Amino acid sequence: MFYLNGFICTAIFFSITQSCFAQIITWNDNIPSALQPFQNNPQLLASYTQNNIFIYPHPNTKTNVPTLKSNSQPSVSFTSAALIVPANVQQVAKTLTDFNQYVGLFPTLKSAKTLEQSGNIIKMKYQVSIPTPIPVLNFNEDVTLQHQIKSNSIASLAIDSPIPYGVGKFEWFALDDHRTLITLTQWGDLNQPKGFIFKKILNAIPEAKLGIPSSTNAFILESLRTRFIKQNVVALNSGQIPSPQLNEAQLAKIAQLSQNAQQPVSYLHVPTSMLYTHGRETMRFTTTYQFYKQSPQQLHKWLSPLAYQELFPRQVKKISTSPIQNQGQDANIQVNVGLGVINIPFAFKLYFNYPNTVENNFYANGGDLRFIKGKMVATELNQGSLFKITSSMKIDEKAPFLLRAMRSLPYHDVLPAVGGNTVFVQKIKTKI
Incomplete structure (x- = not known):
């Protein structure tokens, strides 16, 4: 029975990817590092991750969400995920910072367009499409993220979407010359959905909210696993x-x-x-x-x-x-x-x-x-x-x-x- 909510999580994986305002927003992210629970040690986190995708929660903490006008410093619960890939850190950085090539990397993205850029801050507009044999369940949305690139991370701010508020961060750490630890830490507000499909699903099965953070992280890191790791059953x-x-x-x-x-x-x-x-x-x-x-x-x-x-x-x-x-x-x-x-x-x-x-x-x-x-x-x-x-x-x-x-x-x-x-x-x- 507990599988049934997993179906719903599959359909609404991209809960923190959003749509678009024109201007770049001033934002100093304070998203916790995925390494924080592991003494900020990539090798220690890697010892837990092993050959799997490892998904784990953070205790509630305050973060900065400038798009959330009523409370721009909410207390939220972040979820992190980690994956080790057989690629050097330069290859990983190139893949994660090439936003136009996210099409083909994440299977639901159909197009990517740069809207604005200022230094290391880039605002991207993506088209997300999830067709099904049941037309009423089809999902088609334009979504926009503001990406802020640093030396080994990308912090992303949600601007507007069916799930309108969210933040997330990719990080990557060299384990040796041929292996890199990739992590994703994110939070999205699931209590104020705007999209028709999201509202219908979350109203009908509110329990699905409990599974979305883990499923979202699994979706994104499974896409990276598929890109970097040869299929081995x-x-x-x-x-x-x-x-x-x-x-x-x-x-x-x-x-x-x-x-x-x-x-x-x-x-x-x-x-x-x-x-x-x-x-x-x-x-x-x-x-x-x-x-x-x-x-x-x-x-x-x-x-x-x-x-x-x-x-x-x-x-x-x-x-x-x-x-x-x-x-x-x-x-x-x-x-x-x-x-x-x-x-x-x-x-x-x-x-x-x-x-x-x-x-x-x-x-x-x-x-x-x-x-x-x-x-x-x-x-x-x-x-x-x-x-x-x-x-x-x-x-x-x-x-x-x-x-x-x-x-x-x-x-x-x-x-x-x-x-x-x-x-x-x-x-x-x-x-x-």
């Missing part, structure tokens, strides 16, 4: 799912990041393939961590499929489960996503296995989505619990039309788990 053995390779000290740091910001930390894993009856299927897994003050046993109820209806009462219409036998049970979950302009009904059929009282494993065994696999576990840590979800979901070619239409969206096999995991763990937080 890791073949998983039967029953295997990926997991971040973290030691005890690193897990404690992950828990601290989540606890301090009261938000989750996620890893988007490299592409993998899983063995099905028809052969191997490429799947993208995301692992998400959330710290809770409760003990693992107190989180037991959220491992049951029946919990989805309590967490998502507007979308989950009915759940039926079989009795638990041999530590496992079947679950049929009826879902209806109402977007105001269209309804999308579908059914999950999942099998859940419970190795113990604080862990489950699940996979699709029918229903409208054939390719679902994941695991949840709660571990005792720092007078509380570190809750971990690893999951992957892929819309197959035989899915019902309204779901299959989502295959036209960029990274439809990547973003649902990123956004869905993030929404799921934060919904639990509101219930405990």
Whole structure:
């Protein structure tokens, strides 16, 4: 069930890219560096990032948003993401500062035009287009960012758009002569949407707001991963799912990041393939961590499929489960996503296995989505619990039309788990 919000995050990824006023705005950004939680040490952040896309929150802080007239110094929650690419720092800098070449780099951008330039400050107008087989869900907007280039960073200010207020910053750091750490730190105001599609979606599924920051960062860094890293699919053995390779000290740091910001930390894993009856299927897994003050046993109820209806009462219409036998049970979950302009009904059929009282494993065994696999576990840590979800979901070619239409969206096999995991763990937080 927590995948459903990921569909929405896919559609509204570019939440901080905006449209246009004429003049360059005077702006001194105070966006925190992505290195800040890691002693300002690129090598330390790289040791957490590894071969994945690493997404993590910052505690609330004040920032400078001159376009926000009522409160130009709001307290906001930034989200950062990091990626290591096999390219030198000069190649990375050239790619990130060539704004006209963002077309082709980010799959939803159709055109880029320089509106104004003053020294290292450039105002760019982009056309963002996301066509779908359902015309009413098509997204077409002109958006504008004011980019301010420094020696190893680009700070960007949102001017006007369906999501009208936001700031973000790329940074890049040489790890050696052939590897560069790229980071993105950003915030966008999701509470004042102006666009028709955004308003409809966010009004119908307000929970989607919880997943957009992580999904946006994942979208942008996945685009960079695709540009710089050759496709290399890791073949998983039967029953295997990926997991971040973290030691005890690193897990404690992950828990601290989540606890301090009261938000989750996620890893988007490299592409993998899983063995099905028809052969191997490429799947993208995301692992998400959330710290809770409760003990693992107190989180037991959220491992049951029946919990989805309590967490998502507007979308989950009915759940039926079989009795638990041999530590496992079947679950049929009826879902209806109402977007105001269209309804999308579908059914999950999942099998859940419970190795113990604080862990489950699940996979699709029918229903409208054939390719679902994941695991949840709660571990005792720092007078509380570190809750971990690893999951992957892929819309197959035989899915019902309204779901299959989502295959036209960029990274439809990547973003649902990123956004869905993030929404799921934060919904639990509101219930405990």
